[in-house]
Amino acid sequence: KNLTNKFLEKILSITNAIEVKNLVKTYGDVYALKNVDLNIADGEYFVLLGPSGGGKTTLLRSIGGFIRPDSGTVDIKGKNVDDLPPDKRPTSMVFQGFALFPHMSVSENIGYGLKLQSIEKDIIETKVSRMMDLVGLTGLSKRKPHELSGGQQQRVQLARALILENDVLLLDEPLSALDAQLRKDMCIELKRLQKTVGISFVHVTHNQEEAMSVADRIAIIADGEMIEQGTPKEIYSNPRKKFTAEFIGEKNIFNGKILEFTKEKIIVDIDGANIEVANNNYNISKSQKVSLSIKSESIQITKDKDTKPENQKNSIKGNVSEITFLGQFVRYLVLLNSGQEIQVRSYEEVNYINLNDAVKLSWKIEDFLLHES
Numbered sequence: 001k002n003l004t005n006k007f008l009e010k011i012l013s014i015t016n017a018i019e020v021k022n023l024v025k026t027y028g029d030v031y032a033l034k035n036v037d038l039n040i041a042d043g044e045y046f047v048l049l050g051p052s053g054g055g056k057t058t059l060l061r062s063i064g065g066f067i068r069p070d071s072g073t074v075d076i077k078g079k080n081v082d083d084l085p086p087d088k089r090p091t092s093m094v095f096q097g098f099a100l101f102p103h104m105s106v107s108e109n110i111g112y113g114l115k116l117q118s119i120e121k122d123i124i125e126t127k128v129s130r131m132m133d134l135v136g137l138t139g140l141s142k143r144k145p146h147e148l149s150g151g152q153q154q155r156v157q158l159a160r161a162l163i164l165e166n167d168v169l170l171l172d173e174p175l176s177a178l179d180a181q182l183r184k185d186m187c188i189e190l191k192r193l194q195k196t197v198g199i200s201f202v203h204v205t206h207n208q209e210e211a212m213s214v215a216d217r218i219a220i221i222a223d224g225e226m227i228e229q230g231t232p233k234e235i236y237s238n239p240r241k242k243f244t245a246e247f248i249g250e251k252n253i254f255n256g257k258i259l260e261f262t263k264e265k266i267i268v269d270i271d272g273a274n275i276e277v278a279n280n281n282y283n284i285s286k287s288q289k290v291s292l293s294i295k296s297e298s299i300q301i302t303k304d305k306d307t308k309p310e311n312q313k314n315s316i317k318g319n320v321s322e323i324t325f326l327g328q329f330v331r332y333l334v335l336l337n338s339g340q341e342i343q344v345r346s347y348e349e350v351n352y353i354n355l356n357d358a359v360k361l362s363w364k365i366e367d368f369l370l371h372e373s
């Protein structure tokens with residue numbers, strides 16, 4: 001019956017799982033959140049991504065009811081929850097670095113929340129066992145936390161939160177205690193788990209790779225502000241803000257000013273060099289300060305003298321200042337006449353290019369992206 005209700009709710013859902021409006025939280029004169037708006041859909045895997053101190057935990061805890069914001073509202077499943085304590089909200093939380101109960105077994109840890117609700121013992125046992133299968137802990141019910149690996153402890157935490165069958169799971173840096181390889185594996189499992197249970201996950205991390213690999217949608221948060229939101233592909237391939245481009249690791253970022261533009265293209269002045277950019281419906285004005293970026297793999301590198309005529313337009317000259325072989329690709333650093341350095345990533349080693357050589361870099365007009373500063 002419960003399942004049928006959940007299913008009906010899902011296909012009839014007209015409300016967001018979470019709706020945050022104009023949230024403000026201050027600590028003294030520090031703004032941890034500045035007028036943050038956020039909508040998270042039902043069944044969405046949503047990631048809050050940003051640098052440390054940006055306000056991610058404050059936002060997550062405000063949704064869970066552990067922090068009372070100064071102003072603004074939080075609605076969950078269409079109901080306002082501003083006056084509800086955490087345990088009366090339809091959310092469960094996996095806290096950052098929050099340890100398991102050391103003296104309790106795996107199954108006791110997972111069933112603890114249900115025991116507090118005075119639920120019958122055999123119902124708890126059934127649910128715990130189902131939950132252990134779901135998160136991949138089958139056969140480990142009698143173990144104590146110290147007899148588990150880091151990844152297994154993390155699974156216990158997940159099971160302990162999911163068993164409460166709430167509408168939303170909030171996860172604060174859930175993988176930060178794990179080493180890099182395990183984190184990658186757990187990302188795949190978390191995503192699979194979320195699709196299986198079908199509820200919304202809100203996952204906080206400062207790690208962009210982790211965010212990209214789990215998220216349906218990502219919000220970039222820094223200095224208490226919502227910088228931008230988008231799918232992993234949008235955030236990676238077309239970041240609208242310079243901050244986002246920098247945060248996801250773009251190396252080739254240039255500050256400039258708009259000289260002129262048409263509906264098709266924009267001319268940007270970067271230290272005296274005029275760069276053409278495709279006009280991707282940007283909201284811009286003449287003389288506006290902007291920044292440009294280009295991915296290192298979108299740049300062709302050739303020796304200055306053997307550049308073909310069709311490459312003349314979207315190109316710039318420089319000298320090779322570093323060549324690094326990195327296994328799957330070769331990275332060239334090229335010093336431009338302006339004094340700026342640009343990174344080029346080539347999947348084939350261009351044998352005849354050596355250190356200090358004069359080279360020409362060229363690209364397709366659509367490969368340069370424009371960002372608001």
Ligand code: ADP
Pocket residue numbers: 027030031032050051052053054055056057058059
């Ligand atoms: P994040 O999770 O993105 O690292 P937080 O939400 O923890 O960021 O913190 C946002 C800002 O609020 C930071 O400047 C932090 O120092 C400040 N802050 C968070 N909690 C408190 C607190 N209890 N007292 C004072 N300042 C706090």
Ligand code: MG
Pocket residue numbers: 053056057058
């Ligand atoms: Mg935090």
